Every structure is written in structure tokens, then in C-alpha cells.
Amino acid sequence: MAGQLVKEWAGIQQFPAATQEKLVDLLAKLKNQNVDKLTILVMGKGGVGKSSTINSIIGEPVVTVSAFQSETPRPVMVSRSRAGFTMNIIDTPGLVEGGYVNDQVLDSIKSFLGRFLMMKTIDVLLYVDRLDAYRVDDLDKQVVKAITDSFGKEIWHKAMVVLTHAQLSPPDALTYEEFFSKRSESLLKCVRQGARISKKDVQNFAIPVALVENSGRCNKNEHDEKILPTGTPWIPNVVHAITNIALNGKGGILFDKKLIEGPNANDRGKLFIPLILAFQYFFVIRPIQKQIRYDVARETKPSWA
């Protein structure tokens, strides 16, 4: 796919004029910063709306979506370019299957990335979950942990939490804002735990949260933009957040062999083996031999001997 001619971002045309305008602005901003390529990795549990979000952002149904089953058996990369700017979005299968983090999926993502993104960087990670889930559990933590273990803690510098199904009526006695802040806070807390970000580091890892509503029944404003219950049009909002992350000064995650296979423990310290061997001979075997000699000398001989 990398060798393929990257398609023109046609879907942008479909957006309402106001959205288009904002997006073009953001792209221009990126270009101003000498960024002409963004690679976005989308991950999350199954069925939270990863693919739909991608479709919404691209503006065309690039990834097949079905309501009831996982339609993303393997990672898919969608690349679109516009005015010399290329955007690569990688859709991945849900990481959770049957109540467990599926290592196989993780491996397939890694191998996919290894195939197409070798020696390239991941600029943004979209961690997708639903807004309308009330609880975070251990599984979420495990998903975050799996991502951390695979890509390193650093990836959370480049991460953004995306909450789908944003158009909802919050439970009684809670305003939408309250609900959103509670939900995002609990999820962020879970992410921090899963990613093992210590309290001191929280400042360092400012993970933004964005809302998304992929449904066709999404409310629209006067400019025909899809808006959130708060009134903000969400597509420009998400892209804005993405550009912010891309430009937040932290380096992207360079995808190399080491990242795919993890640090090769088999190679670690190999150079020191001769030294270790010498140490073992002089400081372990020799002292034990000395002790044995001592034992022999000290051995209580029977009275007749």
C-alpha cells in the first residue's frame, strides 16, 4: 500500500463548507510547521466505533462497518493526501475478544506496522472508547497496558482519547458536561494506571479527550456541521486536537524492529558474558573450592583415625 499512489482526499469535499474551511486551516497550520504527513493509529476495544470514526473523519466509507460484528479482521491503512499533505490513518481490529486482550491481534497490528511503517513514525494514537459506557474496569486497564507494552510508554505523549457515541442523554441528575468530565476523568485515570504514568508525570502526559458522534442522526448546526450536544462541531474539533498533538513538540514513535519485537533480551549483556564467566570462576567457584578445602581440613576425624 505504501508503494501505491496515495489517493486524493476527496471526502473533504463532502463536508459542509464551514468544516472544510476549518480543516484546510488546520492542514495549512501543519504545513507551516513543515509537517506534510500525519500517521494516525487508531486503537481500542472492539465495537467502540473505531472504523466509523475513521470514516467520519475521512468523509467517505473507506472502512467497512457493520453494526453487529467485527468487520476489521486485520489492520487497514487509509491514506489520503490533499495539497501535498498526506494523512495515514491505520484502523485496527478490536483488541478485546472474549473478555481478554487478544495478543494475537496485537501481534497482527505489530506485524502490519512492521510491514508498512518500518522506520516511519506514528504521530498520533487515537485511543477510542465509548462515552456512554458508565464504568471502567480492569479490562480497559489491560488494553492500555497491552498498548503500552507494545509501543512503549512514550506513545501516550502522542495519544488522544476519543469518546464515541457522544450524543447521549446523561443519566438523571447529571448534566452533559458533568457526565463527560466524569467519564473522561475515569478513563484517563485508567489509562494512566495502565500506562504506568506516575502522578508526577501526569503533567507531562497531558492526554486530550475528544468527543465523536458517528451516527447519521447526529445533530447539526446551522452550517450543516455535525455537532455535539454541547454545540461544538466535532470533526474540526477532533482534527484540531490531532494537529495539536502532532505539533506538541514530542517526537513521534519511530517504528523500528526493536519496537515490533520488543527489546531483545537475548542480546542484552551478551558482550559481558566473558566477564561474567571470569567473575563466576574467580568469585564463585574458587571460594566454594576454598570452602571445600576448609571443610576437608576441619572434618572431625573419628578417634581412631
Add this chain to the structure above:
Amino acid sequence: MSSFAAPAHLLPLSTRRRNSSTNAVVSHISSSTSIIQCNLPSLAATSSSQNPKPSKSSPFLLNSIISPKSLAVSAASCILFHIAQPILSGSDSILNYSGGGGSSGSGGGGGGGNGGGEGGGFWRFFSPEAVAKDDDPQQEWDSHGLPANIVVQLNKLSGFKKYKVSEIMFFDRRRGSTVGTEDSFFEMVSLRPGGIYTKAQLQKELETLATCGMFEKVELETKTNPDGTINITIPFLESTWQSADRFRCINVGLMPQSKPIEMDPDMTEKERLEYYRSQEKDYRRRIERARPCLLPMSVQREILQMLREQGKVSARLLQRIRDRVQQWYQENGYACAQVVNFGNLNTKEVVCEVVEGDITQLLIQFQDKLGNVCEGNTQFPVIRRELPKQLRQGQVFNIEAGKQALRNINSLALFSNIEVNPRPDEKNEGGIIVEVKLKELEQKSAEVSSEWSIVPGRGGRPTLASIQPGGTVSFEHRNIKGLNRSLLGSVTTSNFLNPQDDLAFKLEYVHPYVDGVYNPRNRTFRASCFNSRKLSPVFTGGPGIEEVPPIWVDRAGVKANITENFTRQSKFTYGLVMEEITTRDESSHISANGQRVLPSGGVSADGPPTTLSGTGVDRMAFLQANITRDNTKFLNGAIVGERNVFQLDQGLGIGSKFPFFNRHQLTVTRFLQLKNVEEGAGKPPPPVLVLHGHYGGCVGDLPSYDAFTLGGPYSVRGYNMGELGAARNILELAAELRIPVRNTHAYVFAEHGNDLGSSKDVKGNPTEVYRRMGHGSSYGVGVKLGLVRAEYAVDQNSGTGAIFFRFGERF
């Protein structure tokens, strides 16, 4: 004036090895049975003439107060005592001792006291039973037929009557009192109250007493009782000599016994003086030539104390001294040692002459199956190097050294019967020849054992086709060239028709005495060809996972190493291993990756890689070294001491993917004795605290089959094998407190195992894939029942406990 009898008791120590059926699987458990025999034929006493009474005028006297017979007997009883202690360490030993077997007819419990005729000068300390046996106690006895309460001289008694003795008394004329029944004098008469004796017997008894040298004067008086029985009173005058304030003990073994020269009664005073002087000179020379004896200063001081307290040296005192000296020798295993004489009496010094039992010759003999002496295959130096120094010529024979020799030779596993047998040297009075008699095992043996296993066929029904012939073929060629080199091989399969399915083979060559059989350095070279199949504990599920498809690790290769034994337990082994490792799944297909059960229930074969090469087959060569320092010992049945083991596998970069690694393990175990206890048979063992630490680590290439696993009866109890994880570095800590309870012990323990965060450093992270914790603790209680440990262990990861039964020791 002196007498001597060669110490002629035989103490054969022997061990018998059943022709151990060498099974390929359990060949290392050789069933051996050791038998120690102790036969004590009475000795033929050589005696010289003796003076019945110590001559007061003599300035010194070689007094024949000690009967060699009784000495032999007491020595013999000591041997029995020693052998009866279950000292033989190692395998099941049967201690069989047949005492007695006397040839001189006195028989019975080793009591050889037939000192009658020629040995008239001997005391019979232990002879009464024997004599009593000689004259069959009769039912009937004759009344004395005399008025009651009159004193009758012995020679006035009728020679035809059988007198019943109702009481015996010793009357000390010097002190003017009767002697208590506990006195040692009573040991000397064979007469017993209630016994029936003829006049001749009583006369003989008196003669014996008179000639034993303990009495200056002794008589036998009888007093009639109204009921027809008689009372015997023995009035005596005990022999005494000048008081002494010095004591000397000398070893007179191998020295010619001083023969007293008959003193002519018609000697003039001058001649007599001359005679005594020459005798004195002779004796002094004798003492000078004699070697110092082994008796320690402490005992000598003790005896000196006895001498001082007593004042005058009396016969009874000498008897006590003799008993004390012999007691020490016997307690210390010098079974052939005897006090033969006291000399230099009537001077300030008491000289105790001891024949300690010097070894004049060490004889190694081979016997064929019928017990005939034959030419052996085993070379003598092989046996000689197993014999303790104390059995060499010129040393004093010690029964413990004999037992040690027996054990050492037995550990060679070359002989079916071993006897270590001291016998008196006929040519060399007082000398001992140590005979080592050996029956060799067959050099070559081969064995076939077969078994039929009926495996369930279609529908679980055994069919004819599914009956498989299986079994073991093994051969052994031992003691090649008589140097204990051996070659052994075995092949085991459960299906001879299709042996490629599971063929276990082993071919081993053992070459001891690498540095030469005369070199004290004990190094053994071993080369072997082997294969093995083991279930990998790396591919085991954690508590949440029920079934993880197993991975079998097959290893086949060659190994060559040299083992140097420093002590019985401490050794250093180093060598080269070349092996091929194949990992297979349940159905024996080579599998390159572990399998995992998917949540959906399916099985996916993309688990952690099983081999370094990623193909399922690895080949590698590496150096292996293992040094064990073990100074543990049994203290009344409890192990105390410490044990350190360091094991190192150093990859050489030869093999699939050029494996270069350093895999090392250090095990430190301390058995701390918590209470000082007296050592000895039947004494309670001390409570013991066991502290144990095990570190394992690997730098470099680490295939999963070489990863360290946590959990299991020898790692962290309370968990299954590998249940806690498989890691690159591990640390295990354990503490166990053993409290002796009756014959066994109960214990409490706590253990912890930790992967030190290194599970992820094993390729594929099998710990995580199979959802294991990577660390865990457990605690519990248990009791040792014979070989089995029954324990209740609580695993702290789940908080549940379970009862386990395990064989063998954890540490």
C-alpha cells in the same frame, strides 16, 4: 611367672551384595545388603608356667593375674556391642552377629573359661556359666549326713556325695570381714548358691582360686546346715604389693613375652640377688623397647588417681585398672587390644602391658562362588586405595577402620561379598593379619525385561493390534581391566514394533582414577550418550487457565565430563554437552511455538516460541560445570550443616543461531541446629531451621526450554510445576523449621519465588501468555512419614490450601 595367650578372636566384617538386577530406570538404586558377622571362637591358650603366689620378697613381679581367656571374652563382648550399633551408613544393612562358636567346648555366649588343666593360673572371671553347664545340674543331691553347724574341712567331705551349696561367702582375713556379693571375687568362683557340687569340683575350684594369683592364701571351708545342705566360706588373704604413684601403659604387642626363668630353690642369697637384678634389668629393657600405647593421658590420670586413693596395690585394684584400660580400648574400637600383664609390681610404678593388636599384614584375597581363593580381576590398588590408613601394616587394628573399609569397598559396587577379617598372626605373637576377602560380581551382565501394554483401541476396546510389546534391553560391562571402568547401555521402549515412537537409550562409559590409581586425587571421567523426554513446565497455565496444550522437550546428545570428588559429598564436575533439542506437541509433531487456547475454545499455535531457532529443533554445544560443597551430616537422624551448589552452563556459540549464553544457578542451603544435643544412638535429634535460597539467571540466548520455572515441589511448594511462571532470572527463598516428633519430624515452612520482573525477557513471554503471576508465596505445615512428606500448603496467590504427598526431601 607370666602367661600370655594370643588374642585369637576373629571379627569378620562382611558385606554381601545381592546380584543387583540392573534396570535401566532404577539402575542407580542398587540393592545391597551388608552383613557384618562376628565369630568368636575361643582361643587356644598358650601359657607358661606361673608362680601361684606372688613372692613378697621379689622386688618386681610379672604377675599372671590376667587370664587371656577372660580378656578375650570381654574383648569379644565389646565387639558385639560395637557392631550392634547401626553405624553402617548407606543402604539397608543387616547386622548379623553370631557370638560364641567356641571351639574349646565351653561354648555358650562367648564364655570361654575352660582354664582348667594347663591354664591353671588363669582367673575365670566369666566362667561360672560355662562350668555350670559342664556338670549338668542334677535333680538330686545328697545330704551331708553330718551334725549341723559344724565346720568341715574340704578334704573331710565325702568324695561320693553331691553336696548342695546354699550359701557362699568370701571372708577377708586381713580386714576380718566378709565380702559383699557385688565384689569382683564372686566373679571368680563358679560355685553358686543352690548349686550341687562334688568334692572334686570343690577342690578344683579351690585350686583355681589358689593359682589365680590374686590371693596370697585361700581356703575353702564348709559348714553343715541342719537341712543337709552346706555353706561355703572362703577365707582369703588378698595379694598386695607396695603402693605405687606412677602408672605406665606400654604396648608389648609383637614383643616376645618375657619368659620367667625357673628359680632354683637351692640358690644362694647372692645368686638370688643376681637373679632378681638380671630380671629387673630385662624388664627395664623390655619397657624401653615397648612402644607407647594409645591410651590417652586422661585415662592414665584417672588410673593414677585410683592408685593414689587405694594406697596399697591390691589384686582387686589391678583388676579394676585392667577393666578400665580395656574399657577404653573397647569403646574406641580397638577390639583386639588386651591387657596381658602387670609388671613392675612392688616398685613405685605399675606397668600395664597391653597387646594392642598391631597389624602385621594386610591380605587381599578373592574368592570364587564356592569360597575358594582365586585370582581376581580387580587390581589391588583399586581396593587398597579404599582402605583406611589405619588398616595398613604397622597400625593398630581398629574395628571402626574395618567397618570404614567395608563401606568404602562396598561403594565400589564390584563385589557381591566383602569380608574384612582380623585374625591372629601365628608367626608373630600379638600380631593381627587383616584379611580382606572379596567375591567379585560377574563382569558382564545383560538383561532383557519386557512388558506388554494394552492400549485402548477404537472405542476404548483393547484390540489385538493395540497390544504392544515393550520393555528394556540393557547390558553392563563392569570393572574393565580390573580398574572399575564400566560400560553400560540400555534401550527402553514401550513398543518394540515401532520403537521410533518413544525410544529411550543410554550408553555410558565410566573411567575412574583419571589421574592414576595410585594418585590420591579422585577424578572420574564419564562419557555418555543419552536421550530424554520431559514435559516442559514453561508451557503450563496459571491458575485461571485449565488446559494448556503440553509441550514435550526431547533431548538427545552426548556428554563428556570429569568429576572430581573432594569428599563423599563435595565434588566438582565439568564437561561438554552437545545436544539436539526437539520440542513436540501432544501428538509428537515438532512444534515451533507453544499453543494456546483461545477464549473461543480453539487452539492457536502461535504461542511463545519453543526453541531458539524457531524451527522446533535446536542444536547446541555448551560447557557445563557444577560445583557442590556439602558438609551436611546426620546428627541423631537430623541433617545439619550447609550445602552450596553452583551450576553453570556456558554456551559456546556453536549450534543453531549460534547460541551464546551464560546460564547460572546458585543454591545455598543451611541446616541450622537450634539446640545442642548429645550425639548418640537413640538420642533425640535437635530441632533444625532450614534456610534456602536459589538464584538462577541467564545472560544471552535463552530458549524457552532453558528458562527457569517457578512453582512446584522443589521450587515453591503449594503450586504446580511452573504454575508461577518461567523467567530469565529467578529468586527463590524458603525457610523451614523442623521439630523432631518421636522418630520423625514435623515442619512448618514458608516459601517465596520471584521472577524479578524478568519473565518478559523470555522470548514470547510465556509467563504472561499463560496468565501466570510471575511470583508467589506459600506457607504450610507438614510431617515426614518415612520417605513420604505429607504437607498442607497454602498458596497465597489464590489463598487456598491443599494437601500434598511428596516423595523425598525438598532440600
